[in-house]
Amino acid sequence: MFKNKTVLLIFCIHLIMVGVNCKTSVQLTTQQKRQLTTQLIQGSYEDVFSATLTVLQDRNCVIKKTDKATGLIFAKEEVGSGSPGGEAAEEIVMIAGTIAQWFGADEGATTTDDVTTVEIGCVLSKIDSTASQLRINTQEYTLKIEERRGLLLTKHQEYKLKTKPIYDEAYYRKLFNEIKVEVKRREAIN
Numbered sequence: 422m423f424k425n426k427t428v429l430l431i432f433c434i435h436l437i438m439v440g441v442n443c444k445t446s447v448q449l450t451t452q453q454k455r456q457l458t459t460q461l462i463q464g465s466y467e468d469v470f471s472a473t474l475t476v477l478q479d480r481n482c483v484i485k486k487t488d489k490a491t492g493l494i495f496a497k498e499e500v501g502s503g504s505p506g507g508e509a510a511e512e513i514v515m516i517a518g519t520i521a522q523w524f525g526a527d528e529g530a531t532t533t534d535d536v537t538t539v540e541i542g543c544v545l546s547k548i549d550s551t552a553s554q555l556r557i558n559t560q561e562y563t564l565k566i567e568e569r570r571g572l573l574l575t576k577h578q579e580y581k582l583k584t585k586p587i588y589d590e591a592y593y594r595k596l597f598n599e600i601k602v603e604v605k606r607r608e609a610i611n
Contacts, residue, residue: 459556464604472603492545559587
């Protein structure tokens with residue numbers, strides 16, 4: 422009797438642990454996505470617009486386009502690359518690989534490099550003289566470059582592009598909070 426209860430207890434604990442570790446993918450509705458990516462920010466239109474630009478630049482984004490009249494801001498950020506040494510390092514690796522192939526190394530050696538870029542689109546709408554609505558949409562692009570080397574400097578490159586929108590609550594909360602702090606800092610200066 423005691424043995425059956427122990428086995429049952431262990432089985433229940435196992436089920437609970439498996440259930441906790443399961444990750445379910447929750448699909449957001451259009452309204453939930455809008456709610457996540459949009460906030461009302463207290464401050465003048467000019468301060469919110471400028472604060473948004475400042476925060477994006479502080480995050481190492483390159484501002485691609487702005488239009489203060491319509492409230493549009495487009496920015497881009499390169500967040501990851503597999504070749505920290507740049508083109509010179511890539512050339513050295515390629516030459517070393519070719520020399521190794523001349524001496525009988527693996528002819529079909531493959532290298533992979535991933536470059537991830539985040540594009541950010543912001544739309545600012547003036548509500549009144551003391552508040553503006555800011556909507557930020559973020560899209561992540563990952564370019565996977567696979568290079569296969571053959572004999573005597575011949576190479577074949579294959580490119581794959583993967584895109585996905587970012588709907589991370591913590592990401593947007595932090596971004597909006599940084600913008601709000603910057604708006605308050607600007608108001609304190611004026």
